[in-house]
Amino acid sequence: xxxxxxxxxxxxxxxxxxxxxxxxxxxxxxxxxxxxxxxxxxxxxxxxxxxxxxxxxxxxxxxxxxxxxxxxxxxxxxxxxxxxxxxxxxxxxxxxxxxxxxxxxxxxxxxxxxxxxxxxxxxxxxxxxxxxxxxxxxxxxxxxxxxxxxxxxxxxxxxxxxxxxxxxxxxxxxxxxxxxxxxxxxxxxxxxxxxxxxxxxxxxxxxxxxxxxxxxxxxxxxxxxxxxxxxxxxxxxxxxxxxxxxxxxxxxxxxxxxxxxxxxxxxxxxxxxxxxxxxxxxxxxxxxxxxxxxxxxxxxxxxxxxxxxxxxxxxxxxxxxxxxxxxxxxxxxxxxxxxxxxxxxxxxxxxxxxxxxxxxxxxxxxxxxxxxxxxxxxx
Amino acid sequence: xxxxxxxxxxxxxxxxxxxxxxxxxxxxxxxxxxxxxxxxxxxxxxxxxxxxxxxxxxxxxxxxxxxxxxxxxxxxxxxxxxxxxxxxxxxxxxxxxxxxxxxxxxxxxxxxxxxxxxxxxxxxxxxxxxxxxxxxxxxxxxxxxxxxxxxxxxxxxxxxxxxxxxxxxxxxxxxxxxxxxxxxxxxxxxxxxxxxxxxxxxxxxxxxxxxxxxxxxxxxxxxxxxxxxxxxxxxxxxxxxxxxxxxxxxxxxxxxxxxxxxxxxxxxxxxxxxxxxxxxxxxxxxxxxxxxxxxxxxxxxxxxxxxxxxxxxxxxxxxxxxxxxxxxxxxxxxxxxxxxxxxxxxxxxxxxxxxxxxxxxxxxxxxxxxxxxxxxxxxxxxxxxxxxxxxxx
Amino acid sequence: xxxxxxxxxxxxxxxxxxxxxxxxxxxxxxxxxxxxxxxxxxxxxxxxxxxxxxxxxxxxxxxxxxxxxxxxxxxxxxxxxxxxxxxxxxxxxxxxxxxxxxxxxxxxxxxxxxxxxxxxxxxxxxxxxxxxxxxxxxxxxxxxxxxxxxxxxxxx
Numbered sequence: 058x059x060x061x062x063x064x065x066x067x068x069x070x071x072x073x074x075x076x077x078x079x080x081x082x083x084x085x086x087x088x089x090x091x092x093x094x095x096x097x098x099x100x101x102x103x104x105x106x107x108x109x110x111x112x113x114x115x116x117x118x119x120x121x122x123x124x125x126x127x128x129x130x131x132x133x134x135x136x137x138x139x140x141x142x143x144x145x146x147x148x149x150x151x152x153x154x155x156x157x158x159x160x161x162x163x164x165x166x167x168x169x170x171x172x173x174x175x176x177x178x179x180x181x182x183x184x185x186x187x188x189x190x191x192x193x194x195x196x197x198x199x200x201x202x203x204x205x206x207x208x209x210x211x212x213x214x215x216x217x218x219x220x221x222x223x224x225x226x227x228x229x230x231x232x233x234x235x236x237x238x239x240x241x242x243x244x245x246x247x248x249x250x251x252x253x254x255x256x257x258x259x260x261x262x263x264x265x266x267x268x269x270x271x272x273x274x275x276x277x278x279x280x281x282x283x284x285x286x287x288x289x290x291x292x293x294x295x296x297x298x299x300x301x302x303x304x305x306x307x308x309x310x311x312x313x314x315x316x317x318x319x320x321x322x323x324x325x326x327x328x329x330x331x332x333x334x335x336x337x338x339x340x341x342x343x344x345x346x347x348x349x350x351x352x353x354x355x356x357x358x359x360x361x362x363x364x365x366x367x368x369x370x371x372x373x374x375x376x377x378x379x380x381x382x383x384x385x386x387x388x389x390x391x392x393x394x395x396x397x398x399x400x401x402x403x404x405x406x407x408x409x410x411x412x413x414x415x416x417x418x419x420x421x422x423x424x425x426x427x428x429x430x431x432x433x434x435x436x
Numbered sequence: 437x438x439x440x441x442x443x444x445x446x447x448x449x450x451x452x453x454x455x456x457x458x459x460x461x462x463x464x465x466x467x468x469x470x471x472x473x474x475x476x477x478x479x480x481x482x483x484x485x486x487x488x489x490x491x492x493x494x495x496x497x498x499x500x501x502x503x504x505x506x507x508x509x510x511x512x513x514x515x516x517x518x519x520x521x522x523x524x525x526x527x528x529x530x531x532x533x534x535x536x537x538x539x540x541x542x543x544x545x546x547x548x549x550x551x552x553x554x555x556x557x558x559x560x561x562x563x564x565x566x567x568x569x570x571x572x573x574x575x576x577x578x579x580x581x582x583x584x585x586x587x588x589x590x591x592x593x594x595x596x597x598x599x600x601x602x603x604x605x606x607x608x609x610x611x612x613x614x615x616x617x618x619x620x621x622x623x624x625x626x627x628x629x630x631x632x633x634x635x636x637x638x639x640x641x642x643x644x645x646x647x648x649x650x651x652x653x654x655x656x657x658x659x660x661x662x663x664x665x666x667x668x669x670x671x672x673x674x675x676x677x678x679x680x681x682x683x684x685x686x687x688x689x690x691x692x693x694x695x696x697x698x699x700x701x702x703x704x705x706x707x708x709x710x711x712x713x714x715x716x717x718x719x720x721x722x723x724x725x726x727x728x729x730x731x732x733x734x735x736x737x738x739x740x741x742x743x744x745x746x747x748x749x750x751x752x753x754x755x756x757x758x759x760x761x762x763x764x765x766x767x768x769x770x771x772x773x774x775x776x777x778x779x780x781x782x783x784x785x786x787x788x789x790x791x792x793x794x795x796x797x798x799x800x801x802x803x804x805x806x807x808x809x810x811x812x813x814x815x816x817x818x819x820x821x822x823x824x825x826x827x828x829x
Numbered sequence: 830x831x832x833x834x835x836x837x838x839x840x841x842x843x844x845x846x847x848x849x850x851x852x853x854x855x856x857x858x859x860x861x862x863x864x865x866x867x868x869x870x871x872x873x874x875x876x877x878x879x880x881x882x883x884x885x886x887x888x889x890x891x892x893x894x895x896x897x898x899x900x901x902x903x904x905x906x907x908x909x910x911x912x913x914x915x916x917x918x919x920x921x922x923x924x925x926x927x928x929x930x931x932x933x934x935x936x937x938x939x940x941x942x943x944x945x946x947x948x949x950x951x952x953x954x955x956x957x958x959x960x961x962x963x964x965x966x967x968x969x970x971x972x973x974x975x976x977x978x979x980x981x982x983x984x985x
Contacts (some may be wrong), residue, residue, distance in 0.1 A: 076579060100756065112762055127892035130932040191753025194661060194841060198483040202849055209861075216865030216946065222932045230933070236862075257839040261811045261832035264752050271813055418666075418755045482840045486850045750840040751907055803830045 075103060078417070084113050088424065089184065089431025093408075100416045105409045112435040117395050124390040125362050126152045132382075133220040135397055135434045138181055141167075141174040142375040143433075144352075146382040147229050149305065150371040151226040154364045154386055161307075162351035163228035168216075169241065170223070170342045171373075176248055177207040178376035179295050179330045181339075182428045183255050184392065186327060190268055190424035194430040196258065203251035226362055228354040238345055245338050252334050260328065269324040273411040273423035276321060283410070284403040287378025288329045289322050289427055293321030299374035311343050313332040323419075323426040330428070363390050370398075376427055377401050397436055401429040456548045460537045460815065468694045469499035475745055482653035502687075508685035514577045517680065521575030526681070526688040528568030530807045533695040539761035540702045541629050543712050543729040554628040555607055559600050562658065565692070566592040568668070572689075573677035584676025585662045588660065594763040594789075595657035595664075601771035602651040606644055606707055609791070610634040623782060628703075632711035639710035643791045646774055646798030650767055652743070655700045657763070659693065661747040666756050697741065705736035718827045727733050731784040770798055857950050862982045866952025867926050868935055868944050870919075870967070871981065872974040878905055880943035881919040886937035895928035896935070897921070901981055905969060922970060926955055926963040936983055938963050945981035947973065 077096045082090045092112035096104040116135050120128040132142040132147045145167060152159060180200045187196025208218045214233050215223035223230050234240075259265050273283075277293045290297055298315035300308040314334045318325035364386040372381035378400025385394040404427050412420045447455075454740015473488070473496060480487035488495030513522060541547050551557055566589050580773035611623055612630040625631060631640075641648045657664040667676040678689050705711055712729035754762065777794045780786065851858055871880050883900025901920035905911030935944050946952070951973060957963055973979045 078579070123892045124902060126934055126937075127890070128933070130892055130930050130934075188751070191662065191665075192751065193479070193748055195483050195749050195843075198485060199843075202484060205849070213779055213861040214863070215932060216861075216933065216948075220932075221845070221932075230937070254839055254843070258750065258836050262836045263832045265831060266832070267758055267810045267813060268752055268755060270810075277781065307974040320489055339440075416755060416757070480846050483846070484843050484846055485848050486852075491850070577897065746837060750836040806830050 080421070083394075086161075088429055090259075091424075091429070091431055091434075093420075093424070094411075095417065095420060097417055102412050102417060102420050105412050105420065107405065107408060109405070109431070109434050113432045114436070116436045117397060120395040121392060123362070123386060125392070128392070128395070129222065129224065130222045132397075133222060135399070135436050136375065136377070136380065136430060137219055138430050139174045139178045139376045139380075140219060140221050141170045141224070142373055142380060144221065145171055146371050146373045146375075146380050148224045148226050148381045149370050149373065149383075150384045150404065151362070151364065153369045153371055154384065155226065155362060157227045157358075158355055159228050160347060160355060161351045163353040164306050165234060165344050165348045166229060166237075166353070166410050167224065168308070169348075170211075171306075172188075172341045172344070173207055173210070173241070173244065175335050175337045175376045177204045179334045180204050180207075180248075180251060182330055182376075183259075183327075186422075186425045186428075187255075187259060190265060192258070196255065199251060199254050199258070203248055206247045209242050210244050221384055225354070227358050228352075232353055238348070241341065241345060245341060248338055252331065252338075255331060260331070266281050266324065268419075268422065269327065269426075270320075270322060272323045272419045273426060274320065274322045275407055275411050279410060280407065283406045285378065285407055286403065287374070287376070287400055288316075288333060289300055289316060289378065289404050289407070291317045292325035292329045294319050299372060299379055303372070305371075305373055307347075310347070311340055313340055324421055324425045326428075356401065361390055361414070364392075372398065375400055376380065377430065377433070378404055380433075388423050399433045399436060401427075401431075401433040405429055405434060453464055460534060460548060464534065464537065464695055464698070465691075467698060468691050471694045471698060471741070472499045472502075472742070478745045479749055482746065484565070496586050498642040499581040510785055511685070512680070512682045514680050516577040518575045518577070521571045522680075525572035525706050526685050526692075528571060529565045530568075530688045530692040530695075532564040532568075533692050533699060535561040536696075536699045539628050540699060541632050541706050541711055542702075542733060543726045546726075547629065550627065550629050553626050555603050555631075555707075558628075559596075559603065562696075562699075563592075564645050565696075569677050572681070572726055574670050576677070576680035578680050580681050581677050582687040584667045584679070588677055590756070591657055591660070591664060591667065591759060595654045597768075598763060598771050599654035599658060601768070601775055602654065603707065604648045605647050605771065605775050607631065607777050608641055608775070609643070609788075610640070622752060628706055632706050632713045634713075636708040636713045639714045640708045643788055643795070644708070644774075645792065645795040646770065647795065647804065649799060649802065650774075651704065651708065652740075653767065654763075655704065656744065656747065657732040657759070659697055659744070661697075661744060663751045663754045664759055665753060666759065697744065701737035701740040701744075702733070704740045705733055709739070711736070721734060723801065742752055761809070762806075766802065766809065766829070770805075774798060830974065833938065834896075841842060843968050846897055860948055862948060862949065862980075864932050864946075864948040864952075865933060866947040866949070867929055867955065867965075868924060868970075869947045869952070869973055869979065869981075870922065870944055870970040871945055874975075874977075878913060878915070879901075879919055879967075880941050881922065882915050882941060882943070883919040883922070883972070884917075884940065886938045890931075890934045890938040892932060893928045893930055895925040897923040909969050919967065922967045924965050924970065926965060942983055945979070945983050947979065948982055949973070949979060951978070 074405050075096050078095045078097055080093050080095060082092045092108040092111070092358060094108070095102050095104045113294045114134075120131050123131065129144050132143045136143040151157075180203045184197040184200025187200075188194065211221060214237070215221040215230070275293055277295045280290050280293045285293075286297065287300075294317055296315045296317050299305075301313075301315055307342060313336055315334060316329050318329050366386060366388050368383070368385040370381055370383045372379050374380075379398065380400050381398035383394075383396040384392050387393040388400065408424060408427060411423050415423065476498065477487035477495070491497045491501045494666055508587055509741035513519075536558055538548045539551050539558055541739070568728055569588040569592065570585050573581045573583075576585075607626050610625055612625045612627075612634050625634070656662075678686055681689065712733050726770070773789050774794070778791065781788065872878075873880050876903055882903075883898050885898050885900075887901050888894075888896045888898045898919070899921040900917045903909075903911070903913055903918035905913040905918070907914065931946065933946060936946055955963070974981075
């Protein structure tokens, strides 16, 4: 195929052959095991074919053999960077089918934990993205420094640093420690400093702006047509935030606006996530103000939960987009079918459209900016 | 023929040359290993972590451990690699760096050789390693290596020009002092020793601020350092032209990079910061002892190295087209203007303060041009729609 | 270029801060009380036998089926003039640490508070050279509790 665009030669005189580059399952821009084959001509990407499935573990099928408490561990592992949000969709689906009323304190604590997980997940994005753009390791270390504080808090609450298995149908597994509020305040203080560090390091850096502005643009119409959600969609200008449009838990009592950006390029996706960390800090403070004492499970919780027949689709705003759980129950204590609507898989469909026509170096950055985690894509 | 070295009279020239060469090799190997350690520790501190701590006290033997590991590795060669090109490429990258050491002025009367055309020689040999990169890239029979090699060569050639012009701008206007305090001063010299001596009152950074900045940027590019490390961009084409090399061959590239860093640091210290001459003075009678001068030179070179590492820890990587645009469209015009101004000052004997003023304006102009380039980037090569339209046709 | 200078300032400020590195094998950080490493069995020191009676509740509840439980008649029971009230006692208990997902469900369903998650460093440092060594049998599961090296935390 012959390129006309920017060469001074006549197109017919200078025929070159396109190169197939395999950005393989293992590559240093770690976002998990993901493979894409780029067809490039010089430096311009002509075509992109993604290959997924390297991390498929059959989570949905496994959940059919496990009851509603055992399945929570599997949900953690489908999105390990935002495990509380993943568990939340699942337990909300179970509660909707079983018509369980969750006590207020449990809901507030769930909100706080989900927002904290959003903070840690977005910090992870900032770290990996900074490394993709080329800063040698500094953003990654800053991100890990902030994540350590959050994860230490999670370890004090649930016992585990990444696979919490803390939510249960009806509330929480056990009560939070007594110094919960002070610890959360400490974490928020350190997170604010982390946001300031990243802001100073990257947002106004001319080289960063030159690398990311105008790169990987996707318009709002295209994004909606593909089915994107989350910060990647909001960066194209669509103010769709499930916490606002379909409030779950007690998000309707909180005061916030969805963060959007015009343009839909890589810089906007970065900026939206950076600002969402600040927004989450603010939301957590609002939740802490409203947190009261009380029970964390309903009084009459059956020992073994049996659901009536029915089906339900519950969706929440995970850090990466709309994470939905579609559950079909035919009686009994195990779901008949569990389907996870994964945000990353839908967002990934936009990769080809965003990358074709850009340079090779930009293809890597664009992949980083969609912020995928392969365990959710492959489940 | 015979010559004298270190006060020993009547030494055969060949023996003398051999001794100097061995000194350079020994000095360089040790210092480069130290440099690797310093870089890892300082970079770690910028990232709020410790660097190597376990091999030797505070990790000092880390480079030795790395070298031992690399020596023990299997010497792989791709089957279809062109044997001569593949084998010779490391040497062509490594040897010019050693050659560059010849003209570096360490202290008052000690260099390997005092060449009248020192700067010209330096620029000439530092261009040879570009050939080495191309040979490495092509000889590896690997498309990633070839991409990396081509990028490295393009970058190296593009940034030679601002580098050369910046050194030229300085060499044009230096006032070389005479043999003692009362003799007349001559203008213009390529001899590095004389350039250093000319800075006995004021270092060149004061007279040529813009040139210093441009030299720093061009040196970063010549050294393949962030933000110009596309050829060895680890998150993209892993390793660039050196991806197929393993063990000792790879370590030669690595050492060459750090040795080049050291040379650039010493040249920077000599040309812009005053080398051993500032602030102590140059006359043999009241010059301070050699070890003090050596410390001063080392301190100035360390400043350069610290700045390079600092920039590496903070700044993202430029894309190849942005990199080239920066050199050709921003640095080169600025340097041409600066050379013109320097020429005018030289010919019409204007006061040197004009140089400082012009230089500061030049730095402002550099900032403004970078802002403009960032705010109004070049359009994309082609949009997806265009490509799809082309695919359909 | 001002943005680049700002980035340089940010890294310079990090330079001045204390490093956050913790040197691992020399210093272990303190684990929180609820830390959840692999499960262990608890030893009843009053009667000198495990709490576990082998009732299979945890084995059934485990999502990954990592346990094997075999019970036997308790020779220490009061009917044999022993001090224990447990009619049955555990005979063999195998947990495959390679399969366990540390979800804590076995602790929640146990009626006798006989199993707990290890919240000490020994629970985290379980490296072995052969994968089959990860299958722990009854003496191995009891050793820490017998030696009183465990301050277990079981949720109410």
